[in-house]
Amino acid sequence: MGFSVALDPLNLFYCFLGVLMGTLIGVLPGIGPVATISILLPATFKMPPVSGIIMLAGIYYGAMYGGSTTSILVNIPGEAASVVTCLDGYQMARRGRAGPALGISAFGSFIAGTFAVMALTLLAPPLAMVALQLGPPEYFSLVILGFTLLAYLAHGSMIKALMMACVGLIMACIGLDFISGYERFTYGIATLEDGIGLVPVAMGVFGVGEVLVNLEESLGKRDIFKAKISTLLPNLKDWKDSSWPIIRGSILGFFLGILPGGGAVIASFTSYAVEKRFAKNPEEFGQGAIAGVAGPEAANNAGAGGNFIPLMTLGIPANPVMALMMGALVIHGLQPGPLLLAQNPDVFWGVITSMYVGNLLLLILNLPLIGIWVRVLQVPYPFLFPLILLFCLIGSYSIGNNKFDVLIMALFGVIGYLLRKIRFEAAPMLLAMVLGPMLEDALRQSLIMSGGSFQIFVTRPYAATFIGLAAVLLILPVFKWIKKNLRRKEGKK
């Protein structure tokens, strides 16, 4: 069923379009998959649902492929997940080995992407069956665990990440209460009765905010590696040095991708640390070690595939991209989660199978088109940023033909810029906006079921497990802090 959907000519076309656009935005620093998916989401309204989701999914994992190109050639990551590739990829390019770096990156991404899709195919149905047994207390606990994991894995401070999650929850409360119909925080503004849209916020924070930061810093001046790229094929030694990193990166990336807050970024950093740890000559890392490119690139693609597991089986997005995918599914009248497999198996299997096709298309596209991507990189930023802003403006307006969405986007663009200034991450806020209604619904239903007792969250096994894990993650930093202070006091003595 999946292949019949994925190989339908229309879906093949949208898959191709998605991976092509994804690679392009992965190549371009300054715009990422979140902003692009949010911009293109309204364009999918006129498409059949499965075609729209296939295209949006293609943009996501395509961006993981494209991000490595700028990392290797320009030493600027096209994507957050490709930051680590800069360390060794650019050094390889400086030594005249840009071709093999790009080649191993493409092949490693393909192998890892295919592995991730196969694992998704095997794991998703049994997980969906387990998910059907989960009730409101389990969903509440799972979302709390998700927030805690996200905060624990955040790049910056855990406290700040949790603060942003609270802000997102509060934003999710704006509008009509879905149970009582009571207006919350609308202050008489009719447009606010429907709440603040996810898409304008995402476009603002990630699209406009990024542009504003770039405008302030340097107007995006960059030096592009100019030497001719002669061959893209890695030699035998390159394959020998890359095989185990690709295998390790694929497995690590996929399982990290399942975790909320996990995904491509964490996977790539972790893979780099692991490869350095396992390397016979760790001093080569940072000087052009091909394992430092192969492992992280495999991990980030596998992580992108793993991200789909919690969304498709539990209806819980693991990161902002998945949050937008969830929004896309809902807008198209589909319910992400365990019922998606039961009620819309064509969508479920069609999307998963399209990822096999998409990975193959990416391998075929990436190698010959590298010359074109290099030319795209040479488009000066002063010409690029107005286009990015324009796409954001049109994208936000087209959601509901309402200028209010444009104003929200612009406002959150400024907020996104300021958040970066005071070192707060926006991802927890966005995730909380998406999960807030689910969390509130689950909480209220659970308390009604239990007659107002919170014991329901500790007496049910799955709920207790999730809450227990969340508690451990919250307490761990406290233990570390106490241990650190005790050591400091002993040192002073």
Add this chain to the structure above:
Amino acid sequence: MNRIDRLGSLVGLLLAGVVIWQSVIIPMGTLNKPGPGFLPFWAGVILALLAGLLWLGSEKRKPFSAPLKIFPEEGRWSSVIWAAGSLLAYGFALEVLGFIFCTAALMLFLFYFIGQQKWWVALTGSVLVTWVAHALFKLVLKVQLPAGIFRI
């Protein structure tokens, strides 16, 4: 002492205060039947607690290597203000003046004043981008874009 964290903490405390104050106006319900004010109230309380912890932690944390400068002297911060302002102006004017006029004006502004391109490059760019955007979004993708008072 970390001034950036202190600023973040103050903003968090302020926001939490407003949310808690407004949430108590909304019916909170009871524990066995929580009302619409229940979640925002407790989200506000948790936000306040976290902001307080951040403040306490900022006492002991070292400052970030880059000092807090919302508007650094050497940065192009004025470009940020103008760009943000132009987006807000675009939002307000879009349905009045129409997509084509607003887009052309915005592109001209961004190319010339912020992108610092030559006037003829900015003019050509704005016309080209507006034309392509109109063709792509309105004619091909059938996105409804406002015609405005000029009816174009």
